[in-house]
Each structure stands twice: as C-alpha cells, then as structure tokens.
Amino acid sequence: MGLEIVTESSSQKASVVAECLRSWNPQAIAKVIEFRNETTIVVPPNLFRAVAERCRADAQLQFNLLTDATCVDRFPVEPRFELNYHLVSIPRRDRVRLQVELNSQDPVVDSLVSVWPGANWLEREIFDLFGIHFTGHPDLRRILLPDDWEGYPLRKDFPVEGYRDVPTSGELFKKSSML
Amino acid sequence: MTTADTVTGTAKTMVLNMGPQHPSTHGVLRILLELDGETVVKAVPDLGYLHTGIEKSCEDKTYSQAITLTDRMDYLNPLGNNLVYCMAVEKLLGLEVPKRAQYIRVLMVELQRISSHLVWLGTHAIDLGAMSVFLYCFREREEILKIFEMFSGQRMMTSYIRIGGVALEPPAGWRPAVRKFLEMMPSRVDEYEALLTENPIWIRRTKNIGYISPEDAIALSMTGPTLRAAGVAYDNRKVFPYSSYEEFDFDVPTRTESDCYARYMVRVAEMRESLKIVRQAMQKISDEGPIKAEAPGIIPPDREKMKTEMEALIYHFKIFTEGFSPPPGEAFVAVESPRGELGCFVASDGSPKPLRVHFRAPSYINLQALPKLVEGQLIADVIACIGTIDIVLGEVDR
Numbered sequence: 422m423g424l425e426i427v428t429e430s431s432s433q434k435a436s437v438v439a440e441c442l443r444s445w446n447p448q449a450i451a452k453v454i455e456f457r458n459e460t461t462i463v464v465p466p467n468l469f470r471a472v473a474e475r476c477r478a479d480a481q482l483q484f485n486l487l488t489d490a491t492c493v494d495r496f497p498v499e500p501r502f503e504l505n506y507h508l509v510s511i512p513r514r515d516r517v518r519l520q521v522e523l524n525s526q527d528p529v530v531d532s533l534v535s536v537w538p539g540a541n542w543l544e545r546e547i548f549d550l551f552g553i554h555f556t557g558h559p560d561l562r563r564i565l566l567p568d569d570w571e572g573y574p575l576r577k578d579f580p581v582e583g584y585r586d587v588p589t590s591g592e593l594f595k596k597s598s599m600l
Numbered sequence: 601m602t603t604a605d606t607v608t609g610t611a612k613t614m615v616l617n618m619g620p621q622h623p624s625t626h627g628v629l630r631i632l633l634e635l636d637g638e639t640v641v642k643a644v645p646d647l648g649y650l651h652t653g654i655e656k657s658c659e660d661k662t663y664s665q666a667i668t669l670t671d672r673m674d675y676l677n678p679l680g681n682n683l684v685y686c687m688a689v690e691k692l693l694g695l696e697v698p699k700r701a702q703y704i705r706v707l708m709v710e711l712q713r714i715s716s717h718l719v720w721l722g723t724h725a726i727d728l729g730a731m732s733v734f735l736y737c738f739r740e741r742e743e744i745l746k747i748f749e750m751f752s753g754q755r756m757m758t759s760y761i762r763i764g765g766v767a768l769e770p771p772a773g774w775r776p777a778v779r780k781f782l783e784m785m786p787s788r789v790d791e792y793e794a795l796l797t798e799n800p801i802w803i804r805r806t807k808n809i810g811y812i813s814p815e816d817a818i819a820l821s822m823t824g825p826t827l828r829a830a831g832v833a834y835d836n837r838k839v840f841p842y843s844s845y846e847e848f849d850f851d852v853p854t855r856t857e858s859d860c861y862a863r864y865m866v867r868v869a870e871m872r873e874s875l876k877i878v879r880q881a882m883q884k885i886s887d888e889g890p891i892k893a894e895a896p897g898i899i900p901p902d903r904e905k906m907k908t909e910m911e912a913l914i915y916h917f918k919i920f921t922e923g924f925s926p927p928p929g930e931a932f933v934a935v936e937s938p939r940g941e942l943g944c945f946v947a948s949d950g951s952p953k954p955l956r957v958h959f960r961a962p963s964y965i966n967l968q969a970l971p972k973l974v975e976g977q978l979i980a981d982v983i984a985c986i987g988t989i990d991i992v993l994g995e996v997d998r
Contacts, residue, residue: 461930
C-alpha cells in the first residue's frame with residue numbers, strides 16, 4: 422500500500438530488534454506488538470532505562486534519535502498509563518516504539534534524559550499534562566501550563582472544557598474546589 | 601534565576617527578560633537570559649503562552665472533525681499538518697490512497713514548504729535588519745496563497761487534505777496558475793540570494809553564529825534543516841518515503857558548517873528542490889482519476905450518488921452523525937515538515953473518537969536546543985539563532 426514503504430519487510434526488522442534485545446537480556450521484552458507494519462516493544466518498567474540504553478548503544482540497533490515520547494491514558498483500565506517512546510536509527514533507517522505500562526497508583530518511571538538529552542522537554546510535557554513522574558530527570562517542571570495549575574488536563578478524568586463554575590454572587594468565575 | 605547574588609548586586613551577571621511580546625521571538629516565546637555584559641551565560645525558554653489544548657480537543661471530536669484543528673497548530677504549514685494527521689488515521693484504518701490524490705498532496709505540501717520558507721526568510725532577514733527581503737518574500741508567498749485559494753477556497757486554514765484523499769477536484773485552470781508560478785519563482789530565489797548570500801552584513805551576522813555539532817543535534821532530537829545544516833542528511837521524504845515521494849527526483853541539501861548561515865543556505869536550496877518536486881508532481885497528476893479512496897462508511901459518498909442511492913445516503917448520514925471507528929491500535933506517522941520531522945501518533949480504542957492524538961511538533965523539539973546554540977554568544981545573536989531554528993509558536997505550544 423502507498424503509505425508504508427520499507428526496503429525490507431517490517432516483520433524481519435522487528436525480529437532483528439526483538440532478538441537482539443532478547444539475546445542481551447531475556448527479561449527485557451514483556452511483549453512484542455505488530456500492528457500496521459509498526460513494531461512496539463513492551464518493556465517492564467524496572468528495565469526501561471537499561472533497554473533504552475541498549476537500543477542506543479548496541480552496534481546492531483543504533484537507535485540514535487529519540488523522535489517522540491508521549492503517553493496514553495486508558496482510564497479506567499489498569500495499567501492505566503502507557504508511555505510510548507519512538508526511536509529512529511538514522512544509519513539503519515529503522516523505527517521502533519518502546520512502550521512501558523504504568524499503574525495509576527504509582528505512575529513513576531526512569532527518565533531517559535541520561536540516554537537521549539532530547540527526552541528532557543518531551544518528559545516535561547508528559548509530566549505537565551499527565552502527571553507521570555520521571556526519576557532522574559534534571560529539571561522536572563511544568564512546561565506548557567502555568568506553575569500553579571492544578572490537575573493534569575490530558576488525563577481522561579479531566580473534563581475537556583476544564584472545570585468551569587456557574588457565576589455566583591457577582592463573581593464571573595469562581596475557582597472550583599477540584600481545580 | 602534571581603539568586604541572592606543578583607539581588608545584592610555582587611554578582612557580575614544580570615537577568616534580562618526577552619518576550620513574550622517581542623517581535624523577534626516570532627510569536628509568544630519568552631526567554632530568560634542571564635548576561636555577563638553582552639554575553640549570554642544562560643538561556644531558559646519559557647513556553648505555554650499559546651497553549652490551546654489541541655490534543656485534548658481532538659479527543660472530543662470525530663476523526664474527520666479533528667482535521668480542522670490540525671490546521672491551526674503550525675499555521676505556516678497547515679497542509680503538512682493535515683497530511684500527517686490524515687496519514688496516521690489512514691494507517692490505523694489500513695486505507696490506501698489513490699495515486700492521483702497522493703500526487704496532489706505532494707504538490708500542495710511542496711508549495712506549502714516554499715511558502716513557509718518564504719515567511720521564514722522574510723522574517724529572519726527583517727530580524728537581522730534586511731528590510732527589503734521581507735517585502736519580496738511576501739510578494740511571492742501571495743502567489744502561493746492564491747493557488748491554495750483556487751484549490752480549496754481558503755488561503756491559510758485550507759483543511760484540503762482529508763482522510764482517504766483530498767477534499768476537492770483540482771479546479772479548472774490550476775495548471776496555468778502553477779506553471780506561471782514555476783516560471784517566475786527560480787529567478788525570484790536568485791533575487792533573494794543576490795540580496796543576501798554575499799552580503800557582508802548578512803555574512804557577519806550569520807556565519808559562525810549558533811554552532812551545534814551533529815552529535816549534539818541528534819542527541820537533542822533536532823531534525824529538519826537545522827540538522828541537515830550540521831551535515832546529517834536525514835529527511836523523511838528520502839529515508840522513510842511516504843505519499844509516493846520515492847517516485848520523485850530531488851536532492852536533500854546539506855551543509856557541514858552548522859551555523860546560522862548554513863541553515864540559511866540549506867533552506868534556500870530546499871526551495872529550489874521543492875520547485876523541482878512541484879514541477880514533477882504537475883506532470884504526474886492526470887486530468888482524470890479518483891481523488892479519494894473507495895471506502896464506504898469512511899469516505900463520504902459523492903453528492904450525485906447520495907441523491908440516487910439508498911446505501912450512499914445511509915453512509916453519508918452515519919459518517920456525519922456518528923463518524924467511523926478504526927480498529928483498536930496505535931499508529932505513528934512522520935512526514936518532513938518545513939521545520940523538521942512532524943509526527944502524528946493516533947491511538948484508537950475502537951470508538952468513533954480518537955483515544956489520543958499526539959503531534960511530534962518539530963518546532964517544540966528543535967527549540968530545546970536553543971540554550972545550547974546561544975550560551976556563550978552575544979545577545980544580538982540570540983535573535984539570529986531563534987530565527988534559524990524557525991519556530992512557529994502555534995506548534996510549539998499546541
């Protein structure tokens with residue numbers, strides 16, 4: 422089809438990444454998902470930084486560019502949060518997605534700023550909008566929202582229009598107890 | 601940034617607030633600059649003044665409705681935003697776009713790239729004091745906007761690229777209009793180069809300013825002309841071709857100096873390459889053929905069919921009341937926007953509204969390297985550096 426053009430078949434490439442990681446550490450991969458020619462490698466949270474480091478440094482993988490990082494909130498399903506890091510290998514012309522699942526009780530994961538410095542603002546954005554904490558992040562502050570904002574707007578339990586109160590006693594907008 | 605030292609006046613440095621209302625920040629970017637005399641010691645960008653929650657709004661719209669929101673992110677590249685979002689949804693659906701529609705998309709996106717680079721060149725030049733270039737650039741941009749208006753009825757927020765194809769058949773007389781532009785444009789690019797490329801003031805303002813090594817650029821996830829000016833030939837159109845780019849003959853301009861001047865040279869060269877692509881796309885687009893994929897229930901039926909066929913009417917009604925539901929899954933698509941790798945991540949849970957839409961905004965991520973570019977430079981060069989990163993705040997803040 423016109424949308425995906427890769428020189429080798431994608432499943433071959435997927436097996437390269439998965440096998441390479443498995444031969445390094447059999448526990449490194451929880452699951453491999455193949456959907457629409459995209460490879461997603463689900464990694465257990467405790468091994469996340471080690472796997473990322475391996476992806477970047479391994480001579481067979483060479484994922485030198487972290488292109489994107491984002492989060493999906495699957496509320497009310499548990500594990501609720503799903504972090505997706507999209508990696509590109511410029512020399513090998515390959516892409517892969519690293520995924521890690523987090524519970525709503527304890528949404529904390531290792532920061533990848535030490536692996537790819539470019540993860541800095543991407544993780545700050547996730548922290549800002551989803552409230553995921555990254556251990557080892559050098560500068561974990563809100564980035565898009567004001568510092569005194571309460572709540573995490575991209576979570577599914579945050580209403581699309583925000584918390585908006587009916588004007589009472591002459592006040593146009595009164596701060597909600599939840600805000 | 602206010603330390604005890606700066607308050608008591610014993611420190612040598614001072615903190616200067618630049619923006620958010622500053623014409624050279626190209627929008628509402630705020631930067632806190634710590635200065636030692638005229639030298640920048642530290643730069644801390646502060647964002648979010650234009651945050652409109654586009655990603656959250658997308659979750660409350662059907663897949664087709666969200667297209668209009670994408671126009672408004674990177675307002676110098678609305679067609680590119682349409683394209684990446686539509687391609688991500690098409691990937692989720694497993695939908696194939698007809699060749700003719702793919703070529704029309706390429707034509708539009710490349711014209712958009714030229715117009716975006718024109719705005720960049722004009723505003724960057726005006727920041728550095730070259731007033732006339734701005735007027736010339738906007739003169740040519742106007743011609744491109746007229747072509748967009750011809751195709752879609754809109755000059756900027758076109759929403760012309762739709763899921764499964766494009767919105768409308770190319771209008772009568774589009775070929776002469778595009779041909780006229782193609783005949784005029786190369787000499788106009790020569791004009792800009794005549795004004796700037798060997799201009800001693802321009803060279804002194806841009807050469808050896810804002811250097812970043814290729815290793816640092818990759819580590820900081822920079823993409824686009826900024827990375828290519830550092831000698832890394834990473835262009836999605838070549839590396840991961842989409843929308844039939846593999847059938848087009850064009851080069852990826854690169855430089856190795858990695859300074860503001862190199863970024864300028866790369867972008868000017870890219871305009872010429874885009875003209876080459878537009879010319880080829882014009883030849884490839886046939887006069888007859890489908891502009892939308894054949895997918896009942898996802899692509900709205902033709903007006904004629906809708907009035908004569910029962911099924912078409914039902915599909916039309918369902919598409920515009922409820923929308924369509926892609927299978928559960930996730931898709932990430934990246935295209936080459938004028939600013940770098942523009943990515944779109946769409947997650948579906950099988951309902952008619954997206955579970956999550958995320959844009960990998962190249963301006964946002966390239967801006968991250970700004971402190972690296974300006975620290976140790978003179979304060980006047982901060983403006984040159986912001987200019988050559990080519991940020992669009994609508995996209996940075998989303």
